[in-house]
Amino acid sequence: MYFQTLDDKKQCVGIYKEGKIYFDSMPEDLRRTWAFTGSIKDKEVQFAQIYANGKSLEEACPEEFKKELADSNKKFLACIKSFETSKIDPRDHCIFDMIPYRFLMQFCEIRDKVTRHVFENHEKPRNYELLSESYKLLHKIKYQQLNVNSADCRDLQLSSKSRKKVADLIQRRYVSYNLFGAATGRLTTHPKSFPILTVRKDFRRLLKPNNDWFLQLDYNSADVRTFINLAGQPQPDGDVHEWNAKNLFNGKYTREEAKVKFFAWLFNPDSNLVENKKYNRKTVLDKWYQNGEIFSPYKRKIKVEERKALSYLVQSTTNDRILDRAIEIDALLEGRKSYIAFFIHDEVAIDFAQEDKDLLPKIKEIFEYGGFKSNISVGRDYYNLREL
Incomplete structure (x- = not known):
């Protein structure tokens, strides 16, 4: 039942099970392992790292x-360091072909022990299925090559500081997300990957599509629409903040002023600026916050103090909705040239091929499921985008 994989790229497969490593014929009854890797195809396989809420092997041990x-890590890291010294990128090679067999056995045996311990001592998360599918999608994104280049970006390199930044970004050819990096479930990125969530907006010009153009899916006022959904109220047509300016504030404020005032109320439990049937914090918290924990529609459970409960609930629900919709879009794109390239907070970026334009209506339908209106934009880089 328990097993460990020896690589995380689809073309390199080694399996450890019950004291033996298999490189050719694969053993049967593979059901539980530490983490997802690209070689795992069976949807029934479960991952201990998700049971452990994203902890590292060391933290869960x-x-x-x-x-x-x-001891195992010391030997393994010594091998990795030698690869770095030799300028061998583990993303491009099957590193387990270059590590002594006895080290592999030691590595697998201790990994297997920790895996068993986690499954025996942790409950399955209520939102395991969403986490598992998200885990797999983020893994796929990690092994997709970003097209990062400075063509048509001379103005980004006018100062030595900017030139240094551009040179650094060009070396970062992939995005590696941490599914468990924030308490709310919001994605973070690992240190050596392209800093897609924090990079200065104009530096997004460095990102070019590998296909024909980027397709950006972005909800219109995602957090506001999430709150409305949590309250069980119908979604407004069109722009939410314009609707609020007209219907909530009776036209006294511009769209931007209404937006500022609304968010000043939404996450400030002491504010009474907004309170009506559509926007009732008490109704939402009574439904989704109990005994010091939020229980989101996506089965995420987070322990949090009451003052922060609404913020955590809205952020985590928005994040999980984005992932849930992206997983369905990814399934739609299976076998096509287009693919999900990365996420930026509430945005989904698709590296889009013109030949897949027949899928655009279905992509929009999937993303807007439940009445969540979105803005769809395209561009030849990820800064200069125009709305469709």
Whole structure:
């Protein structure tokens, strides 16, 4: 039942099970492992790292195995360091072909022990299915090559500081997300990947599509629409903030003024500026916050103090909706040239091929499921986008 994989690229497959490593014929009854890798196709396989809420192997390791794990890691990291010295990129090679067999066995054995410990001592998360499918999608994104180049970006390199930044970004050819990096479930990125969530907006010009253009899917006022959905109210047609300016504030404020005032109320529990049937914080919290924990529509459970509960609920629900919709879009794109390139907060970016234009209506339908209106834009880089 328990097994470990020896690579995370589809073309390199080695399986450890019950004291033996298989490189050719694969053993049967593979059901539980530490983490997802590209070679795992069986949808029934479960991952201990998700049970452990994204903890690293070291963090999840019980005290009695820590020394064994430390010894294994020391040897393994020494091998990795030698690869770095030799300028061998593990993303481009099957590193397990270059590590001594006895080290592989030690590495797999301790990994297997920690995996068993986690499954035996942790409950399955209520939102396991969404986490598992998100985990797989983010893994796929990690192994897609970004097209990062400075063509037509001379003005971004006028100062030595900017030139240095551009040179650094050009070396970062992939996006690696951490599904468990924030308490609310919001995505974060790992240190060595392209900093897609934090990079200065004009530097997004460096990002070019590998296909014909970028397609950006972006909800119109995602957090506001999430709140409305949590309150069980119908979604307004058109722009939410324009609707609020007219119907909530009776036309006293411009769209931008209404937006500022609304958010000043939404996440400030002491504010009474807005309170009606559509926007009732108490109704939402009574339904989704109990005994110091939020329970979101996507089965995410987060322990949080009441003052922060609404903020956590809205942010986590918005994030999970984005992932849920992206997973369905990814399934639609299976076998096509177009693919999901990355996420930026509430946006989904698709590296889009012109030949897949027949899918545009269906992509929009999937993304807007439940009445969530969106803005769809396209561009030859990820800064100069025009709305369709």
